[in-house]
Amino acid sequence: MTTPLADVASSDATLRAFLHGLPGVDRVGADQRAAMLGTRSIKTTAKAEAIDLAIRMVDLTTLEGADTPGKVRAMCAKAVHPDPSDPSVPKVAAVCVYPDLVALAVDALAGSGVKVASVATAFPSGRSSLDVKVADTALAVAAGADEIDMVIDRGAFLSGGYSKVFEEIAAIKAACARPGGEHDAHLKVILETGELATYDNVRRASWLAMLAGADFIKTSTGKVQPAATLPVTLIMLEAVRDFLAATGRKVGVKPAGGIRTTKDAIKMLVLVNETVGEGWLDPDWFRLGASTLLNDLLMQRQKMATGRYAGPDYFTLD
Amino acid sequence: MTEAEQPGKDLPGRDQPGRARADEAPDGRRSGAPGRAGKPGAGKSGAGRIGVADSGESASVGAASRESASGEPASGERGNSRESARLAVRKTYKLYIGGAFPRSESGRSYPVASSEGEFLANASKASRKDARDAVVAARKAFGGWSGATAYNRGQILYRIAEMLEGRRAQFAAELADTGAGRPGEAVDAAVDRLVWYAGWSDKITSVAGAANPVAGPYFNLSSPEPTGVVAVVAPDEPLLGLVSVIAPVIVTGNTCVVVASERAPLPAITLAEVLATSDLPGGVVNVLTGSVKELAPWLAAHMDVNAIDLTGVADAELAVTCEQAAAENLKRVLRPSDPDWSADPGVRRMTAFLETKTVWHPTGV
Numbered sequence: 094m095t096t097p098l099a100d101v102a103s104s105d106a107t108l109r110a111f112l113h114g115l116p117g118v119d120r121v122g123a124d125q126r127a128a129m130l131g132t133r134s135i136k137t138t139a140k141a142e143a144i145d146l147a148i149r150m151v152d153l154t155t156l157e158g159a160d161t162p163g164k165v166r167a168m169c170a171k172a173v174h175p176d177p178s179d180p181s182v183p184k185v186a187a188v189c190v191y192p193d194l195v196a197l198a199v200d201a202l203a204g205s206g207v208k209v210a211s212v213a214t215a216f217p218s219g220r221s222s223l224d225v226k227v228a229d230t231a232l233a234v235a236a237g238a239d240e241i242d243m244v245i246d247r248g249a250f251l252s253g254g255y256s257k258v259f260e261e262i263a264a265i266k267a268a269c270a271r272p273g274g275e276h277d278a279h280l281k282v283i284l285e286t287g288e289l290a291t292y293d294n295v296r297r298a299s300w301l302a303m304l305a306g307a308d309f310i311k312t313s314t315g316k317v318q319p320a321a322t323l324p325v326t327l328i329m330l331e332a333v334r335d336f337l338a339a340t341g342r343k344v345g346v347k348p349a350g351g352i353r354t355t356k357d358a359i360k361m362l363v364l365v366n367e368t369v370g371e372g373w374l375d376p377d378w379f380r381l382g383a384s385t386l387l388n389d390l391l392m393q394r395q396k397m398a399t400g401r402y403a404g405p406d407y408f409t410l411d
Numbered sequence: 412m413t414e415a416e417q418p419g420k421d422l423p424g425r426d427q428p429g430r431a432r433a434d435e436a437p438d439g440r441r442s443g444a445p446g447r448a449g450k451p452g453a454g455k456s457g458a459g460r461i462g463v464a465d466s467g468e469s470a471s472v473g474a475a476s477r478e479s480a481s482g483e484p485a486s487g488e489r490g491n492s493r494e495s496a497r498l499a500v501r502k503t504y505k506l507y508i509g510g511a512f513p514r515s516e517s518g519r520s521y522p523v524a525s526s527e528g529e530f531l532a533n534a535s536k537a538s539r540k541d542a543r544d545a546v547v548a549a550r551k552a553f554g555g556w557s558g559a560t561a562y563n564r565g566q567i568l569y570r571i572a573e574m575l576e577g578r579r580a581q582f583a584a585e586l587a588d589t590g591a592g593r594p595g596e597a598v599d600a601a602v603d604r605l606v607w608y609a610g611w612s613d614k615i616t617s618v619a620g621a622a623n624p625v626a627g628p629y630f631n632l633s634s635p636e637p638t639g640v641v642a643v644v645a646p647d648e649p650l651l652g653l654v655s656v657i658a659p660v661i662v663t664g665n666t667c668v669v670v671a672s673e674r675a676p677l678p679a680i681t682l683a684e685v686l687a688t689s690d691l692p693g694g695v696v697n698v699l700t701g702s703v704k705e706l707a708p709w710l711a712a713h714m715d716v717n718a719i720d721l722t723g724v725a726d727a728e729l730a731v732t733c734e735q736a737a738a739e740n741l742k743r744v745l746r747p748s749d750p751d752w753s754a755d756p757g758v759r760r761m762t763a764f765l766e767t768k769t770v771w772h773p774t775g776v
Binding site: 400401402403404405406407 | 543546550709712713714715716736739740
């Protein structure tokens with residue numbers, strides 16, 4: 094690392110030199126390590142704790158063109174009381190909606206402690222002008238969003254326009270600020286790893302997002318397959334760990350998309366514990382973006398409580 | 412063991428006399444059988460026993476003629492040098508879940524012996540997690556299968572009968588190993604039972620449904636609908652009994668998880684191979700082999716199972732436990748019984764797993 098970290102973004106050339114100077118990812122090694130960690134067996138009390146932790150980490154998400162105010166309200170109710178028949182079930186971390194539904198969600202969740210996240214920046218493709226993206230973000234922030242999930246411009250990233258991506262993230266970060274002493278909205282940067290083609294690119298995009306000021310880095314929009322795979326999450330966790338060592342700033346990670354079962358969620362938690370340690374095993378630093386996952390977690394939780402397999406008929410539809 | 416009386420004998424189109432009995436046919440031996448050569452050291456003892464229908468005087472005639480052709484002394488056994496040089500290819504009996512044949516998640520298996528106590532094969536010993544996976548597969552298949560037209564379901568059941576017919580020799584051989592008397596007739600009866608139930612697919616609605624007379628200006632119609640996922644504990648009658656509990660469950664649009672006979676599970680897995688090649692969507696029938704005592708209570712307590720058929724539960728205490736567990740989500744329960752499988756089954760097994768939906772529709776609109 095020839096340039097000090099603070100200066101790498103000073104020009105396109107230094108940024109490029111820095112990102113391409115990152116060590117390459119051993120694809121086979123990353124796949125195998127993720128697969129090996131996925132074989133860990135988590136049982137009984139540890140499993141019960143993992144399930145509750147996973148519930149607390151869920152960003153309950155609905156990002157459909159067909160989202161209605163009623164659906165968002167129902168989802169907010171579920172976020173606060175995931176299982177109405179069992180008050181011991183913890184609340185989820187946040188709900189995640191489109192910007193125009195943020196005000197509604199904020200209203201529905203007032204005082205509950207569940208945060209409201211909003212996607213922004215021409216989600217999910219990110220294909221629009223910077224002005225539109227900033228305005229999109231400002232809309233969500235003004236409506237009261239606690240967290241903004243932005244997408245990076247993958248086209249620019251893949252064609253080597255790293256400064257363009259960097260500046261966009263920095264601009265959105267600025268748009269997340271709330272003047273007047275209120276908490277700024279947290280910025281989650283979606284890398285859309287399914288479109289980045291290589292693990293090396295995932296590592297570069299992670300560093301790029303963190304350098305530009307991301308509070309969280311997130312794998313995917315959920316609209317592209319493959320989404321949050323274990324190896325990709327592993328690489329992002331490693332990037333976060335190394336970034337903390339290099340700069341002293343801690344960044345969170347959010348795998349999203351394709352995490353449907355309790356088993357998937359627990360594998361993610363094992364990965365976190367083994368890669369970055371317990372410091373990240375907290376909803377402030379690790380989130381699971383999902384919609385169907387919550388019901389599976391609840392079914393597993395009920396199975397552990399009652400000793401018989403639960404059925405989806407006894408839980409709300411997503 | 413019940414005497415198979417070929418209940419479908421009178422059905423048109425079933426050409427009984429023309430149908431060769433497996434236990435008489437010269438080619439009744441499976442091609443996998445050559446390992447049973449009498450030569451010392453040729454293959455592992457018992458290897459070739461799998462599926463060998465001991466039927467056969469005429470089979471030995473075929474073998475003897477080949478022996479004389481090869482010019483070797485018969486040495487008092489069936490087999491010849493060309494055959495004994497080849498190692499037996501033995502079948503691995505696995506589970507049938509969601510249209511695939513996985514091993515048990517637990518990695519366990521248990522030895523299955525013939526009626527004479529001879530080792531036949533290792534069968535998978537399913538765990539409760541296999542049962543759970545099977546229920547998930549059955550639930551997934553339910554929408555498509557119950558939504559298929561009755562005509563289509565009937566066709567597929569008939570197709571199962573066709574596929575089973577094509578494997579008569581193999582089934583007859585496996586049944587002979589389980590100690591069944593007249594195995595060929597049992598296969599015939601199973602085929603006929605499938606054809607019989609196939610015919611019911613688009614008729615059961617007329618029999619179990621009704622247009623109800625009501626005191627008001629309404630059409631009042633009751634129609635039977637499938638219950639959902641049905642857990643079935645199959646009886647010890649390895650083929651006819653098995654077919655007689657599966658067919659009535661699926662013909663009306665239910666999907667099922669079947670726990671095969673613990674004592675004689677091998678024909679059930681071979682039947683699964685038939686099901687897998689019969690256009691039956693994966694997951695409609697899932698077959699588990701293993702301990703009934705271990706699996707049945709989990710299925711009975713499973714909240715995503717809508718009904719349970721306890722026909723094959725021989726242990727009265729276990730049956731009570733299962734019935735109590737089933738009450739938790741008001742499963743429909745068919746209690747244990749030991750019927751004469753060769754007798755006319757009636758519609759009872761179909762109606763046991765049907766729900767009645769009644770619709771009131773105003774007249775004159």
